[in-house]
Amino acid sequence: MSPDSPSTAAGGTDAPTDDPSDPIPFRLLPQTSEVSEEGRLRVGGCDLVDLAAQFGTPLFVYDEAHLRARCREAVSAFDGGAAYAAKAFLCAAMARLAISEGMDIDVSSGGELATVLRAFDGDTAESLAQRIVLHGNNKSVAELGMARAAGVGRIVVDSADELDRLDELHRADGMVQRVLLRVTPGVRAETHEYISTGQADSKFGFGIGQGIAAAAVERAAAMSSIELTGIHCHIGSQVFRVESLAKALDVVAEFAAPLFGSSGPAAGRLDELSMGGGLGVAYVESERAPTITEWGAALSSRWAALSQRHGLDARLVAEPGRAIAAAAAVTLYTVGALKEVPGVRTYAAVDGGYGDNPRPMLYGSDYTAFMPARAAEHRPDRVRLVGKHCESGDVIVRSAPMPAGLVAGDLVATPVTGAYGYSMGAPYNRIGRPAVVFVADGDARLVVRRETIDDMVALDIH
Template sequence: MRAHEAGALHGELGSRGPAWLRTPEDVNVILPQLWPTSVARAADGALAIGDVSVRDLAEEFGTPAYLLDENDMRARCRDFLAAFAGCDVYYAGKAFLCRAVVRIIAEEGLHLDVCTGGELATALSAGMPPERIGFHGNNKSVSELTRAVEVGVGRIIVDSVHEIDRLSEIARRLNTKPAVLLRVTVGVEAHTHEFIATAHEDQKFGFSLAGGAAFDAATKILHEDVLDLRGLHSHIGSQIFDTSGFEVSARRVLGLQAQIRDAHGVELPELDLGGGFGIAYTTQDDPAAPAELAKRLDKIVADECEVLRLALPHISIEPGRAIVGPAVFTLYEVGTVKDVDGIRTYVSVDGGMSDNIRAALYGATYSATVASRASSAPPLLARVVGKHCESGDVVVKDEFLPADVQPGDLLAVPGTGAYCRSMASNYNHVPRPPVVAVRDGRARVIVRRETEDDLLALDVG
C-alpha cells in the first residue's frame, strides 16, 4: 500500500487502526468486548472456546463453522432478565433460530418472537410454550394466522388493516379472542442503516402514527370486539446505540395510548418497545449493558406516563442480536494470500457471502484474528474475502493481521451469531456451515453442515 493511501485508510479506521497496535504481539490480543466470554488464547497460541481448541474443532467439524459459546449466550439471557425484572424479554428469533436455541431461551425463562410460519414451527417443535410466543410479520398468511390462533400463541402483533380483518374472521370461526398488539410506526429515524431502520414513515411495517392510521386501527379493533387489544408495539430498527430514539418512540406511542384512553375509555395494559440493541463488531462500537438500557428505558416510560397520567404498562422488549450475536464467531481456513501490486493484501477464506451476507448487503463491519496460532510478525493491513465469484464477497473490509498470515491458518471472525446463519444461502451451490455449541469442554452440533446431497435433494429436474 502506498504511504499516503495507508495514512488515509488508517484515519478512516479510527480506533480499529494502529493506535493500539504498538508491537507485533498486539495482533494476537483478544479484545473481550468483541468475543464470547470463554474465548482466550491457549499456551500454544491457538484460540479456545469453552475450553476446546479451535484446532480440535476444525479437525472434528471442518470449516467454515459457526461456534456458539453456550454459557455466554445463557449468561446474556440472564443479564437481560435481571436488568428488565418484571418485564417480558422476547428473544428475537429472526437473529438466529434452531431447536437448540429455542430450548436454551425457554430454559432461561425468556419469551420468543417469531415472524414466519417456519419460525413458529421450529419453536413449537422444540417445546416452546405457545403462550410465551409473540408472532410478528407484515404479511402473515391466513394459514399462519390460523395456526397461531389454534395453538394459542400469546401475542399476535397486527401490522395492517387486512391482517386485522383476516384475524378477526379466524377468531369468529374458531370462537376465540386472540390477544394482539398493534404495531405503530412512530416516525423515528434511528441512527442505523436504511435497510434495518423500521420506524420511519416510508417503510412497510406497522400503522402510521402521524397519519392517524394507528389510532384508526385501534378504534376498529375495539369497536369490533373480536380481538383482545392488549397494547401497542414499536420497533425503531437494529444495531442502535443511542437511546434517544427509544425516548422519542416511547413518548409518541404513549401519547397514542393516552389518546385511545381519552377517546374510548380504555387504558391498554401493555407496551412493547421492541429491540434493536447494538453489539460490538469492532472497537468503534460501544454498546450499553442491559442494566444501563433498562435504567434508561424505565425512566423514559415512567416520566412520560406521569406526564400523561397513565398507569405504568407492562413492558416487553425484544433483544435478539444482543443475546446471540456476541456469543458466536465463525471459524474459517485461509486458502490464499494475495498481494495486489502493493495496493492491498487479500486474504481469502473458505466461506464468504453465503455464510455472512451482511457486509455485502449493507456494508456491515467485522473484526478478525488468526486463530490457530500466535504470531511475532508485524501487523499487515488486509482485506478478508470469500470464495464466491463476486467482487463484493468481502468478509472483513479492513483488518490488521500478522504479516505472516498464510494458507492453512485458521481465521476467526467474532460477532457472527446474529443474521449470519439465519440469512445464509447456497450461492454458487456452497453448502451452509454447521453451528457447533461448545460448553465446559464439550462440543455438539446443533445445526449440521449441509452436504452436496442436500443441495441436490430439491432439484427434481
C-alpha cells in the first residue's frame, strides 16, 4: 500500500472508530506515521521493524516532528506562556527540544532539575535557568538551595514549611527568590483518584475553601525573603472536559481578586497565573480528547473576561506534559510466549511490561495494540498482552486487538506511550528499562541507552 494513500499517510482520512478490530487508527499514532507498500509502519521515515532489529526491544520510539509540533501548538495556544511538564518524559534530548521550541520547563525534583541543567553547557544552562519552574510538595532544603543557586525563574511553594525553608536560606545568603503559591481550588477532576489533585483533600498546595490559601498569600506578600509573583493551580491529570479546567480558573480568579487587587495585601503582585496541565489524551479507539489549541482557547477567553471583571493583569500559563509527549511515541515489544486457556483467553507475553509502563498496574489504565509489520490489517483476534515481571497484575493491555495468527517472535507495539512510561518505569526484578530513540527524516538517534545489568548492580556494596 502506498504511503501516500490518503487512508494511510500521516494526516490522512482515517475516520474515528470505536471498533478496535479495525486497523490501528492513525489518530492514535505519532504524527509522521505511514504504512509502506509492504504494510509495515514507518515513523519519522523509519521502519519500526528495522528499528527493533537495530536497537532491540523493548524500545521507546519517539516521533521528533510530533514532539516539536505539540510544543509549538502549546506556545501558540497560550501566547508564549507554556512550560513543558518534564515529569511526563525527560531526558537531555527532550529538554533541549522543548527549550528550542520556545517552552519553559517545569521540574519536580532535584534530579529533574539537574537533568535539564546538564542538558546544556555551563553558560547556556545559567541563562536558561530563568525558564525553569520547580515544583514539589516536599522540597528539601538541598533541592531549594540547588534551585536558588542555579537561578531558576520560579519556585512553586506548596506549604508553610517551605516558606520557612526559603526564609532560612535567605538569612544565609540574602538571595530573594521569585515564587508562586500553589492553591487547591476544591474542584475535583473526573479522573482517577491517584491523579486528581484539585480537591480540598489533597497533599498538594494551600486550600482555598479552608482559608489557608488566603493566609499564605498574606504571609508571602509580607516576607522580604521571597518575591511573590503569582498563583499556581492544578486539578489533576488525564482530564477530558475542558469545562473542568475552566471551572478551576473561575474559582482561582474569585480567590485572587480581593488579595491581589488594588487594596489587597498582595496588590500588584499577580504577574503570573499558572493553571498547570492535566489535559487528557486518547489512549484507545473509543476515546476522544480536546486538542491543546481547544484547551488554550477555552482558558484564554475565560481569563480575558475574568481578568477584566476583577481588575487583574497577569499572564496565563499552562504546563502540558502528557499532551506533548504521549501520542508522540510507541513502545515496541517482542512476543516470547503464547498461552491459550481454552474457553477463557490467550495470553501473549512480551519482553517488557510493568518496568516500562506501570500505568495499567497503578491506575487500571487501558491501551490498545497492533503489529508494526501488519499495520494496515484488521485486528480480529484478542489476546491479553502481559509483561515478564513476576506479578499477576503485570498486564499491559487486558484485551489487545491483533491480526490473526500471532506467534512467538512477532513484534507488537502499544501506541500513546510517550508519557509516564519511561519516566515512571523501574528495574523491578532487575529487568532494565528500555532504550529510547528519536526518529526524524529517516534517521534514528539513540537518546537514552538501554539499562544494563551492570547499571543495576553498580550501587551494590560487596
